[in-house]
Amino acid sequence: MTEIRWHSRAGQGAVSGAKGLGDVVATTGKEVQAFALYGSAKRGAALRAYNRIDDKPILNHAKFMNPDYVLVIDPALAFTDNITVNEDEKTKYIITTHLSKEELIAGIPELEGKEERVYILDCVQISLDTIGRSMPNAPMLGALVKISGMFELDYFLENMKRVLSKFPQKIIDANMDAINRAYNEVK
Amino acid sequence: MAEKFDLNEREVWDGNYAASQALRQADVDVVAAYPITPSTPIVENYGSYVANGYIDGEFIMVESEHAAMSGCIGASAAGGRVATATSSQGFALMAEVLYQASGMRLPIVLNVVNRALASPLNVSGDHSDMYLGRDSGWIQMDAFNAQEAYDLTLCAFKIGENHSVRLPVMVHQDGFTTSHTAQNTYPLTDEAAAKFVGKIVPVDDMLDFSRPVTYGAQTESDWHFEHKIKQHKAIMDSRPVIDEVYAEFEKLTGREYKRVESYNMEDADVAIVALGTTVETARIAAEELKSEGIKAGIVAIRCFRPFPFDQVREALKNVKCVSVLDRSSPAGAMGAFFNEVSAALYTTASRPLVTNFIYGLGGRDFSIEEAKRIFKEQQAHADAGHITTDIQQFSGLRGPYLGFFQTKRG
Known part of the structure; x- marks a missing residue:
């Protein structure tokens, strides 16, 4: 069982990201679950989305998890949301930021000593450059593919194209660029 | 067309x-x-x-x-x-x-x-x-x-x-x-x-x-x-x-449905009776408790109306202790679901111990660990031969302990 927790603001696409990831993962024959915790669902409110991935049907419907991956797609939430809650000693963090890893961790005491498990990239800038607006979910998927080694990049891109097939070609291409760049830039 | x-x-x-x-x-x-x-x-x-x-x-x-x-x-x-x-x-x-x-x-x-x-x-x-x-x-x-x-x-x-x-x-x-x-x-x-x-x-x-x-x-x-x-x-x-x-x-x-679904009930000593997604979460708990020597099962009501009175009796007749989980505020009574299951069990010869948990109101989370805790508590009742806690309790409720009614009936 792989468990993933997304930290996002409503409107940044964490729910779509989690569902898109679920869609792609399911094509590999695995069982998936994608859900979100909404507060009062106003645009900009902090929310958490979740994925579970397993080889057998997923029966656990609890919101509680010890995530294997924590994906933070809003730069400020890394500081203001409790991103390390319910972590374990293997939890990996992928955080969108324009800071260096040292600068980031200096601002988040809970991440001190976990440098090996913290990965960064600037999903906001990548999406601005490729998609033309701040839509950090697609780049985060590219970063997750790289860090988790869950898929070959090409395989993921092919399947993601299918998930996005209802959108115009221009948008699909921009998302592919975003995923590609994130895959190469996450560190 | x-x-x-x-x-x-x-x-x-x-x-x-x-x-x-x-x-x-x-x-x-x-x-x-x-x-x-x-x-x-x-x-x-x-x-x-x-x-x-x-x-x-x-x-x-x-x-x-x-x-x-x-x-x-x-x-x-x-x-x-x-x-x-x-x-x-x-x-x-x-x-x-x-x-x-x-x-x-x-x-x-x-x-x-x-x-x-x-x-x-x-x-x-x-x-x-x-x-x-x-x-x-x-x-x-x-x-x-x-x-x-x-x-x-x-x-x-x-x-x-x-x-x-x-x-x-x-x-x-x-x-x-x-x-x-x-x-x-x-x-x-x-x-x-x-x-x-x-x-x-x-x-x-x-x-x-x-x-x-x-x-x-x-x-x-x-x-x-x-x-x-x-x-x-x-x-x-x-x-x-x-x-x-x-x-x-x-x-x-190939997908099988029954008006009453049973999981791990073949040799169960203790059981949870529930509705909804909780059923599946509790199934993992029952599976994990095997290694701790606790024989736990789940009886789930697929068909709430017509209420499967006879099948509930049949499904639970061999267990020692049952906890019925109600996901609705009983507002001054035992849980309605508890009452219905208890009524069915009252007509069995074995009359297992039955307790009631109110849980999950307004979307409160129900975890595998909590299901395990409830199973273990039922095991303690079974071992003691009577209900060792209040009959009605609350799962996942914050604040001081709350419970209602007791019995020493074995």
Whole structure:
């Protein structure tokens, strides 16, 4: 069982990201679950989305998890949301930021000593450059593919194209660029 | 002729989407709806299928849930296949008309995405609305995940429209935990689904002008009792039809449904009785407790109405201690579900110990660890030979300990 927790603001696409990831993962024959915790669902409110991935049907419907991956797609939430809650000693963090890893961790005491498990990239800038607006979910998927080694990049891109097939070609291409760049830039 | 809708053999659907696809495949003629969170997407999707030509049907926008069910009654009495969806306050506002629908024996299908009842206002899942419907004369089936919401919605038409049943049917799913959680779902092809559900053959349809009929007549003390008990008997007598429809569905899909589902009950000493997604979460706990030497099982009620009194007795007769989990505020009583299960168990020779947990109100999380804790507590009662805690307790409640009633009966 792989468990993933997304930290996002409503409107940044964490729910779509989690569902898109679920869609792609399911094509590999695995069982998936994608859900979100909404507060009062106003645009900009902090929310958490979740994925579970397993080889057998997923029966656990609890919101509680010890995530294997924590994906933070809003730069400020890394500081203001409790991103390390319910972590374990293997939890990996992928955080969108324009800071260096040292600068980031200096601002988040809970991440001190976990440098090996913290990965960064600037999903906001990548999406601005490729998609033309701040839509950090697609780049985060590219970063997750790289860090988790869950898929070959090409395989993921092919399947993601299918998930996005209802959108115009221009948008699909921009998302592919975003995923590609994130895959190469996450560190 | 409706447009072809592209479906994959394996989809990743949430419970709402799954239910709406079942409505499309069942070729529902009329949906009269007043959307409410978290069931909104079911009727919204049906509306988009109509607008985009994927179904030859009618979406009627109304001014309230009371009007939504009233519209469904009209369309169903006219002879159409009719469905809608609601939750919580919407369900509550529908309550009066639910009794009208069942009393007129109209086979309407209602998807109820379970949500807490205000006040305080809350959009998340619990079973308050489901319990509110329990005396309304509808068949009530409960899905524990998105796949089941799809499967049971297809079954619901076939059960309700059966001429020896002729009753409206609710299909319940947990708000958000099922309705907004995407999971692998395996739909039937449109052809297979249509063949399974079949075409509606209306009885006493009002659009048959050659044979005028009256719906919703008045009966006073001379006939009211007989009508209501005839209706009660019809619900009781729907049991074999439900079993037959489940059996036919299994033949088609390999997915087996029973009015009472049992998991790990073969040699169980302790059991949890539950509804909804909690059933599946508790199954993991039972499995994990094997290594600790605790024989734990789960009995889940698939068919809440007609209440499977006999099957509950059968499923639980060999356990030592049972905990019944109620996801609705009992407001001054033991949990209603606890009362029903206890009543069934009182008529068994073994009479296991029965405790009651109120849990999960307003979407409060229910974890595997909590299920384990409850199982272990039941084991302690079984070992002591009597209930060692209060009979009614609360799972996941913050604040000082709360509990009610004790017994030393062994």
